[in-house]
Amino acid sequence: xxxxxxxxxxxxxxxxxxxxxxxxxxxxxxxxxxxxxxxxxxxxxxxxxxxxxxxxxxxxxxxxxxxxxxxxxxxxxxxxxxxxxxxxxxxxxxxxxxxxxxxxxxxxxxxxxxxxxxxxxxxxxxxxx
Amino acid sequence: xxxxxxxxxxxxxxxxxxxxxxxxxxxxxxxxxxxxxxxxxxxxxxxxxxxxxxxxxxxxxxxxxxxxxxxxxxxxxxxxxxxxxxxxxxxxxxxxxxxxxxxxxxxxxxxxxxxxxxxxxxxxxxxxxxxxxxxxxxxxxxxxxxxxxxxxxxxxxxxxxxxxxxxxxxxxxxxxxxxxxxxxxxxxxxxxxxxxxxxxxxxxxxxxxxxxxxxxxxxxxxxxxxxxxxxxxxxxxxxxxxxxxxxxxxxxxxxxxxxxxxxxxxxxxxxxxxxxxxxxxx
Amino acid sequence: xxxxxxxxxxxxxxxxxxxxxxxxxxxxxxxxxxxxxxxxxxxxxxxxxxxxxxxxxxxxxxxxxxxxxxxxxxxxxxxxxxxxxxxxxxxxxxxxxxxxxxxxxxxxxxxxxxxxxxxxxxxxxxxxxxxxxxxxxxxxxxxxxxxxxxxxxxxxxxxxxxxxxxxxxxxxxxxxxxxxxxxxxxxxxxxxxxxxxxxxxxxxxxxxxxxxxxxxxxxxxxxxxxxxxxxxxxxxxxxxxxxxxxxxxxxxxxxxxxxxxxxxxxxxxxxxxxxxxxxxxxxxxxxxxx
Numbered sequence: 001x002x003x004x005x006x007x008x009x010x011x012x013x014x015x016x017x018x019x020x021x022x023x024x025x026x027x028x029x030x031x032x033x034x035x036x037x038x039x040x041x042x043x044x045x046x047x048x049x050x051x052x053x054x055x056x057x058x059x060x061x062x063x064x065x066x067x068x069x070x071x072x073x074x075x076x077x078x079x080x081x082x083x084x085x086x087x088x089x090x091x092x093x094x095x096x097x098x099x100x101x102x103x104x105x106x107x108x109x110x111x112x113x114x115x116x117x118x119x120x121x122x123x124x125x126x127x128x129x
Numbered sequence: 130x131x132x133x134x135x136x137x138x139x140x141x142x143x144x145x146x147x148x149x150x151x152x153x154x155x156x157x158x159x160x161x162x163x164x165x166x167x168x169x170x171x172x173x174x175x176x177x178x179x180x181x182x183x184x185x186x187x188x189x190x191x192x193x194x195x196x197x198x199x200x201x202x203x204x205x206x207x208x209x210x211x212x213x214x215x216x217x218x219x220x221x222x223x224x225x226x227x228x229x230x231x232x233x234x235x236x237x238x239x240x241x242x243x244x245x246x247x248x249x250x251x252x253x254x255x256x257x258x259x260x261x262x263x264x265x266x267x268x269x270x271x272x273x274x275x276x277x278x279x280x281x282x283x284x285x286x287x288x289x290x291x292x293x294x295x296x297x298x299x300x301x302x303x304x305x306x307x308x309x310x311x312x313x314x315x316x317x318x319x320x321x322x323x324x325x326x327x328x329x330x331x332x333x334x335x336x337x338x339x340x341x342x343x344x345x346x347x348x349x350x351x352x353x354x355x356x357x358x359x360x361x362x363x364x365x366x367x368x369x370x371x372x373x374x375x376x377x378x379x380x381x382x383x384x385x386x387x388x389x390x391x392x393x394x395x396x397x398x399x400x401x402x403x404x405x406x407x408x409x410x411x
Numbered sequence: 412x413x414x415x416x417x418x419x420x421x422x423x424x425x426x427x428x429x430x431x432x433x434x435x436x437x438x439x440x441x442x443x444x445x446x447x448x449x450x451x452x453x454x455x456x457x458x459x460x461x462x463x464x465x466x467x468x469x470x471x472x473x474x475x476x477x478x479x480x481x482x483x484x485x486x487x488x489x490x491x492x493x494x495x496x497x498x499x500x501x502x503x504x505x506x507x508x509x510x511x512x513x514x515x516x517x518x519x520x521x522x523x524x525x526x527x528x529x530x531x532x533x534x535x536x537x538x539x540x541x542x543x544x545x546x547x548x549x550x551x552x553x554x555x556x557x558x559x560x561x562x563x564x565x566x567x568x569x570x571x572x573x574x575x576x577x578x579x580x581x582x583x584x585x586x587x588x589x590x591x592x593x594x595x596x597x598x599x600x601x602x603x604x605x606x607x608x609x610x611x612x613x614x615x616x617x618x619x620x621x622x623x624x625x626x627x628x629x630x631x632x633x634x635x636x637x638x639x640x641x642x643x644x645x646x647x648x649x650x651x652x653x654x655x656x657x658x659x660x661x662x663x664x665x666x667x668x669x670x671x672x673x674x675x676x677x678x679x680x681x682x683x684x685x686x687x688x689x690x691x692x693x694x695x696x697x698x699x700x701x
Contacts, residue, residue: 007606010688012627040589047581049444049610050589055627110687165514172503172511268496269539274465275494276515277487410466 005046013048017056022065025076027088036066036074163286166278170253170290177248178294184244185298188237189305193312200229227319231326234306238334239376241298243368245338247361249294250345252406253287254280255357270411280406288346288399295338303331333380336391343398350405415474416441416562416594422461422471424618431457432468433618439596439611444588446605446626447598448691449615450699455598456495458615459566463492476562488516491555495566497547499539505550506535509557518559527553530579544571552580556587563587565597569604581608602691612691614698621698632666633694634686641680648679653700664689664697 003020005013024030036042039057043050057074060066067077102112253273255266273283307324345364349357368376379387417439424432432454439445449455460466462473464482472479475486482490499508509528513519528535531549534542542550548571555563563584569577585608587593599605605612605626612629614622622629638651638661647654647661654663661681665672669686676683689697 008603008690010630010690012630014627040586043585043589044582047578047585047607049608050585051443051610052627110685114685162515165511168514169511172500172507176502267501268494268498269500271465271492271494271496272499275463275487275490275492276512277484278515279484282484411460 003042003046005048014052014056014059017042017048017053018059018063018065021056021060025065030076032076032078034076036076038073166282166286167290169273170287173251173253173287174249174290174294181245181248181294181298182301185241185301185305188240188302189309192233192237192306192309195233196230196310199233203229227323227326230306230310230323231330234303234327235330235334235377235381237302237306238299238330238337238380239373241295241302242334242337242341242376242380243365245295245298246291246341246345247365249291250342250349251287251291252346252350252402253283254406254409254411255349274411281403284346284403284406285399288342288402291342291346292339295342296335299331299335299338303327330380333383333388336383336388336395337376337379339395340391340398343395343402347398347402347405350402350409414440416443416476417462417596418472418474419458419462420472422458422468422473424457424461424466424468430618432461432471435471435615435619437613437620437623439594439613441594442588442592443611444584444595444597444609445611445613446609447596447613447615448600448602448605448695453615454618455615456566459492459564459596459598462564463490488518489560490562490564491558491560493551493555493563493565493568495570497544497551497571499542499547499550501538501540504536504538505533505542505546508539508550508554509533509535512554512558516558520557520559524553524557527556527583530583531576545573545576548572549576549580552583556583561593563593563595563597565595567599568597569599569601577604584608602695606691614695616698622694629691629694630688633664633689634666634669635662635689635693636665636669636672636686637662637684638676639682639684641682645680648676648681650676650679651681664693 003017005016005020007013009016021030021036030036036057037045039050039053042048043053046053057066057068061068061074064077066074068074099112102115107115254270274280306327307320310320310323345361348360348364351357352360379391383391415438417437419438420436422432422435423430435454435458447455447458457466461468462475462482467481473481475482476489478486499505503511509524513521513524527533531553533546533550533553539547548568552565552568555565569580572580581604584595584597588595597609610626612622612624612626613620624632638654640647640659640661643659647656651661651663654661665686669683673683
């Protein structure tokens with residue numbers, strides 16, 4: 001299980017870990033019922049603060065993404081509404097192309113992120129009406 | 130509830146991680162780990178001890194030769210009376226045949242009194258290198274300070290360790306001198322009488338060494354490296370030149386009052402070293 | 412029992428007329444890994460020295476592991492310290508230092524000692540004076556970790572370590588916290604290390620604490636804000652004094668809410684363009700520049 005966390009990005013590491021697990025579930029790398037690695041192992045393998053890993057696990061439990069079983073460990077929750085893994089794979093190609101196009105327009109990473117967020121918000125607004 | 134897959138028997142905090150190490154560790158007592166403390170002092174003193182043992186061995190080898198040489202010299206020049214005066218009033222009570230051996234023994238003790246502190250004096254927060262307390266305080270004293278050990282215990286045990294070294298040396302010297310005299314082959318009663326004069330001198334020598342150890346230890350606490358070195362060098366020169374006779378008289382035959390004063394002085398100086406070491410910032 | 416492994420309140424200390432500690436106050440929560448950062452001369456090492464009882468502050472108080480007052484030998488049984496100067500006894504070998512330290516701690520972890528001698532590659536027979544800077548740092552860490560201490564106070568523990576050794580040390584610390592819930596306070600110049608393993612931060616400058624809190628809070632609290640002056644000739648509003656100016660653009664770090672800020676600045680002829688998460692380096696440079 002390889003998670004990629006960037007400690008220097010300014011985004012809290014526990015949120016990054018939650019996002020990574022979510023992504024793993026969405027792509028099918030983690031299926032409902034699969035056991036997550038022990039907290040201690042995750043902390044040591046990724047050289048992350050154990051409190052931060054614990055916070056991520058709590059957050060995921062709170063969001064219903066995982067289930068914590070006393071003495072047994074953390075398991076991916078059943079009945080996750082997730083996209084078909086193949087759709088996500090195809091989606092990755094779409095996003096790559098879009099990012100490259102936006103880069104050609106001269107937008108940097110921050111600007112691209114902001115643009116995506118605001119556009120999603122706009123679409124959300126339109127859908128409501 | 131813990132996300133960790135192992136069963137916990139330790140107290141677990143709100144974040145799910147074990148709090149403190151209480152469950153795992155044995156109850157810690159308040160006992161002072163004396164063995165570890167003296168092991169530390171041993172590590173510091175083992176090199177100077179070797180040097181001093183070699184010096185003691187040399188002195189012991191020289192002893193019979195010295196006695197013979199001094200006797201011949203005094204016989205030839207007729208200076209026995211002056212030597213007797215130099216060594217002090219205690220000599221007047223001794224049979225002439227004993228005097229020279231005992232006098233040489235006393236002189237060796239005086240030499241030891243001056244030299245031993247240079248090698249083993251210290252407080253545990255400043256340590257002797259082969260050049261003695263002239264060396265600067267080493268940054269490793271922060272390691273010493275981070276040990277679960279009060280500064281008072283540190284200084285006191287360090288003084289005790291140096292004293293043990295001094296005691297070993299003096300006893301060794303005494304034994305070697307007696308053996309040296311056996312080589313000469315005197316009658317048993319004479320030998321017994323000689324030993325009887327040398328033992329009290331050795332004890333007085335030990336008291337003198339203790340006082341010197343304490344004093345030099347205090348110097349290393351009070352003064353910065355350079356000045357401590359200066360004072361030590363000057364003190365050694367003074368001891369060799371001006372104070373030699375006083376030390377000789379003390380070792381040869383100090384009065385009870387003088388001995389008590391020396392002991393009290395030693396205790397007071399060690400106490401002062403402790404007080405200063407505790408107040409000092411590192 | 413308090414929540415804080417370390418509590419520092421209003422420490423003051425002057426040296427040669429300069430205020431080395433100027434009302435220094437901060438807490439280190441139990442079970443956290445807390446990074447202590449600040450420029451040289453900010454008072455990091457002095458604070459640690461006062462905490463350990465090597466030096467004393469003129470006023471103020473400290474509490475370690477819930478015990479008020481200065482450090483005592485009994486408390487030192489539960490605390491491990493690594494100083495900035497990594498010298499050990501010049502009259503001892505590495506193995507002897509381990510044997511010596513072992514004798515002082517009832518809670519010494521023999522299994523960990525055996526493991527670390529191998530993992531950290533400690534040459535037991537070598538004299539301490541002959542050890543390289545990196546090996547000394549690793550030996551100090553071994554001596555600190557095997558004591559069974561509840562609190563580790565480390566002054567630049569990774570100074571002089573190559574990336575491989577650094578990685579090993581960070582994993583070790585993380586493992587200790589996960590296994591035993593120890594609290595770690597470490598001072599460093601490398602903000603990257605803090606971002607990696609710390610979950611708490613104390614930033615000091617000129618003898619006082621200027622930023623304190625959980626790393627996540629700080630990441631969410633501080634933003635790099637870019638503003639635009641309506642007119643180049645306009646004066647920079649007082650609130651944005653000290654911000655970096657590039658023509659009409661102003662950039663700076665702020666902990667204010669960007670929307671509120673935008674509302675306040677509109678009247679001064681300043682437009683808030685965007686607010687991005689600030690890295691620790693941004694926060695650090697911003698505070699140190701003042």
